[in-house]
Amino acid sequence: MLIVGLGLTGCVSGPRIASVKSELPAAESFVTLPPGGPATISILEKRYKDAIVRETILATDSRVPGQNFLTATIRGPVGYRTTRDNALGPDSITPSQIAKEFQWYLLGVPMMRSQLYAQNKYGSFGFALGTARTGDRCLYAWQHIGRHQDTVLPTTGSVSIRLRLCDADASEQELLSVMYGFTIVGYLPSPLWNPYGNAPKVSQSLGALSAPYEPTLPVVEAPVRxxxxxxxxxxxxxxxxxxxPIVPPPESGRYEDFALVPPPES
Structure with a gap:
């Protein structure tokens, strides 16, 4: 009994804290932001049976309640053992779902969905803009990257992006530029996980004779001298x-009016 008691005592390492999310170092983010972009404050992770969610908390100087974040959700064979009811399910970017997210993350800010087509290096995405009562501008963007959103082929995987960004000084264009500058660096180490599809084929004319190719160079304005x-x-x-006053000139004299003076005697 004494030996069993000592064994049980050695297994106890103190109470464990039960939390929904766990905090990770900033280097563990699923995305990297462009140079000069919002600074990363912390990373919050939540695991599901079918997905891993990592929320990158971004710095903010906004007066709008809430925090700025860029959330990347990776779906696929995560290899995380949990109960059956702890499944996140497929991504949904329906208008009703996005309206719910407005209420969750931007309560009180009138958001207007943009009808403009937007596409970054991962594909098309949707976004909405709004102005708070404080005058701060807010952006909420959503994107689904993957060939399937159903459960027919769940092993192909997918990546979901959500961006909530409010700023007191930035313009709408500056807020939107974050959706074009981030890079996804997270992945699942499985040969079946491929949400991006196959790489596009190289043009057959590339490198061939009589097939000139002129790249489009960025327009750089000439310096004004x-x-x-x-x-x-x-x-x-x-x-x-x-x-x-004007002084009149003297009158010309007449020499014949004067007496002749004889020269002195030698």
């Missing part, structure tokens, strides 16, 4: 104008 400004010449100095 400033024309040197020459100093203006100083205005000529005008002679001062003397004003006063």
């Amino acid at each position: 400033k024309t040197p400004v020459r100093p203006k010449p100083a205005p000529p100095v005008k002679a001062p104008v003397v004003e006063g």
Whole structure:
């Protein structure tokens, strides 16, 4: 009995904290943000039977309640053992689902879905913009990356993106640029997991003769050279104008009116 008691005592390492999410280092994010983008504060992870969700908490200077985040959800054979009812299920980007997410993350901010077509390097995505009462601009974007959203071929996997971003000074275009600058670095180590599909085939004309290819270069504005400004010449100095009464010139004298003076004697 004493030996059994000591064995049980050695197995106890203290109470464990039950939490829905666990915090990870910033380097464990499923995405990397572009240089100059929002700073990463922390990473929160939640595991399901069929998915792993990692929420990247972003820095913010907004006065809108809530926190900025970029959430990446990887679905597929995660190899996580849990109960059957702990399944996240397929991704849903229906209008009703997005409206619910507006209420969850942007309560009180009137969000307007954009009808413009937007596409980053992973495909098309949807987004909505809104302005809070404080004047802060907010963006909410959603994207599904994967060939299947049903459970017919769940082993192919998928990636879901959600971005909530509010800022006091940024414009709508600056907020939207984050959806074009991030890179997905998370994946599942399974040969069956491939939400991106096969790489596109290389054009047969590439490298062949009589098949010129001219790349599209970025437009760089030429620097504007400033024309040197020459100093203006100083205005000529005008002679001062003397004003006063006009004195008449003397009258010419007549020598015959005067007496002749004889020269001195030598």
